[in-house]
Amino acid sequence: MTGLLGQVLAPDPPPFALLYRPESTGEGTLDVLVGDVRAYETLADIPLPSGPHGQARHDALVLVPYRQIAERGFIGTEDGSPLLAMTVTGQETRTVAEVLRRIPDTPIGLTDGGFDIDDETYAETVRRVVTDEIGTGKGANFVIKRSYSADITDYGPGAALTFFRRLLERESGAYWTFVVHT
Numbered sequence: 001m002t003g004l005l006g007q008v009l010a011p012d013p014p015p016f017a018l019l020y021r022p023e024s025t026g027e028g029t030l031d032v033l034v035g036d037v038r039a040y041e042t043l044a045d046i047p048l049p050s051g052p053h054g055q056a057r058h059d060a061l062v063l064v065p066y067r068q069i070a071e072r073g074f075i076g077t078e079d080g081s082p083l084l085a086m087t088v089t090g091q092e093t094r095t096v097a098e099v100l101r102r103i104p105d106t107p108i109g110l111t112d113g114g115f116d117i118d119d120e121t122y123a124e125t126v127r128r129v130v131t132d133e134i135g136t137g138k139g140a141n142f143v144i145k146r147s148y149s150a151d152i153t154d155y156g157p158g159a160a161l162t163f164f165r166r167l168l169e170r171e172s173g174a175y176w177t178f179v180v181h182t
Contacts, residue, residue, distance in 0.1 A: 008034070020178065060088060
């Protein structure tokens with residue numbers, strides 16, 4: 001395995017990100033980033049490179065938890081997620097076809113899986129929205145939230161890459177599809 005993608009697919013990969021952004025990089029091309037990751041307290045603490053502008057490149061990939069909106073005066077829930085920034089030390093582009101060929105589609109084991117709302121309650125909620133809201137002309141577009149949670153057996157970078165592969169194969173219309181390993 002060669003290049004940065006080879007490092008990402010190695011048994012003990014460095015911090016990495018695979019970013020599929022068809023609106024930015026074009027259909028069929030994705031970015032492979034590797035770098036150093038560090039936690040920060042505020043967005044202003046994250047260093048950005050200074051110096052002359054050159055070829056378009058990624059300098060940093062920042063993973064911003066929702067609570068950071070408090071920096072702008074809004075109320076945000078503190079969930080303990082850190083503000084992380086990857087200083088990009090290496091980057092390359094690869095075709096989606098190559099990435100799909102190289103990321104193995106390995107079985108993913110799940111335990112303790114289940115929905116937060118049982119089937120009967122969810123079905124009744126949908127019936128009520130269709131009858132009382134859509135059927136009476138009060139609205140036409142509703143999102144009825146239902147979450148499925150499970151523990152991923154033996155979770156690690158390989159499992160994350162398999163999930164990413166499956167998203168690339170099956171997801172349509174997403175603005176970004178990505179996986180980040182810190």
